Amino acid sequence: MSELSDPAPVAAATTPEAPAPDRIEPGPAAPDAAARDGARPQFEVLPLPLETTAALVGEYRWIENALYRLLGEWVTDMPIAAVQVHLDGQSMRHAWHADLWAERLPVLNGADPDGLTVPSAPSVALFATLVGARVPTDGPGSSWPPAADEELSRPGALPRLAGLYRVVLPRLVTTYERHLRVVGAVTDGPVLRALRLVLNDEIDDWRAGERLVERLVTRPHDVAAVYEFLQRLESAVVGAGARSGLVTFPGPIPGE
Numbered sequence: 001m002s003e004l005s006d007p008a009p010v011a012a013a014t015t016p017e018a019p020a021p022d023r024i025e026p027g028p029a030a031p032d033a034a035a036r037d038g039a040r041p042q043f044e045v046l047p048l049p050l051e052t053t054a055a056l057v058g059e060y061r062w063i064e065n066a067l068y069r070l071l072g073e074w075v076t077d078m079p080i081a082a083v084q085v086h087l088d089g090q091s092m093r094h095a096w097h098a099d100l101w102a103e104r105l106p107v108l109n110g111a112d113p114d115g116l117t118v119p120s121a122p123s124v125a126l127f128a129t130l131v132g133a134r135v136p137t138d139g140p141g142s143s144w145p146p147a148a149d150e151e152l153s154r155p156g157a158l159p160r161l162a163g164l165y166r167v168v169l170p171r172l173v174t175t176y177e178r179h180l181r182v183v184g185a186v187t188d189g190p191v192l193r194a195l196r197l198v199l200n201d202e203i204d205d206w207r208a209g210e211r212l213v214e215r216l217v218t219r220p221h222d223v224a225a226v227y228e229f230l231q232r233l234e235s236a237v238v239g240a241g242a243r244s245g246l247v248t249f250p251g252p253i254p255g256e
Contacts, residue, residue, distance in 0.1 A: 004079050004157045004216055047184035052250055053191065054106045056179065058116035059123060059247050061101035063172065064198075066119075066127050068094035071164075078157055086212060090205050097198050104194050122242035126171075129236040130155070130163055158216055159229035165209030167233045168246075173202050175245035178253050 048056075071091035075084045105113045119127075125135045132154040155163070176199040183192045217223060241248065244256070 047187040064098035121240040125236040125240035162226040169206040171246040175247045
């Protein structure tokens with residue numbers, strides 16, 4: 001796999017500006033201002049059942065906590081100091097998101113909040129592939145990180161970064177945006193506010209990460225390594241049942 005190295009310096013007069021956010025490729029188009037502000041659909045939607053909201057928020061908590069721990073581990077093995085600082089800051093934001101979702105977990109009779117914090121099959125497949133572990137075939141697991149004996153070939157630093165910013169965060173942004181379309185402003189006000197806060201952070205981190213990846217991809221070999229891993233990552237997620245986004249919603253989403 002590709003190894004990271006500091007991009008070669010060039011004269012200031014020929015240094016292009018960092019790509020504008022609307023050049024994010026591949027992945028979904030960058031959301032517009034209305035999406036960032038959590039714009040509501042122009043029609044009424046029925047509130048989600050409490051059990052459904054609990055399952056969604058529980059998985060959000062699991063995903064954000066997994067990202068916090070994963071990026072924290074990556075800080076120690078990235079060879080460029082600027083990348084380490086970048087990942088450390090984003091890791092801390094994911095930790096805050098996980099705490100935010102923990103506070104928004106609905107209270108269900110006899111339900112342990114930690115028991116609700118479980119991933120679906122696509123989330124398990126995504127994170128297993130991202131770290132080079134074997135994708136489970138007997139349903140989603142509930143522990144993180146994977147056991148040491150499940151470790152396979154570890155992806156290189158640059159492919160992992162590309163996977164994070166071209167698969168993981170775009171799919172997570174899509175998931176939060178879809179939830180905004182069905183959340184009830186009256187019945188789920190705290191969840192709505194959390195969605196808006198977290199979504200804004202994820203979009204900012206996605207854009208910053210894409211700019212970072214574009215600066216680090218400097219050789220044809222880098223391009224080949226990145227896209228080979230992106231294909232593997234998307235194949236694992238789609239093979240586990242993901243379609244739009246990462247988390248499955250029950251029923252249709254208005255506007256889709």
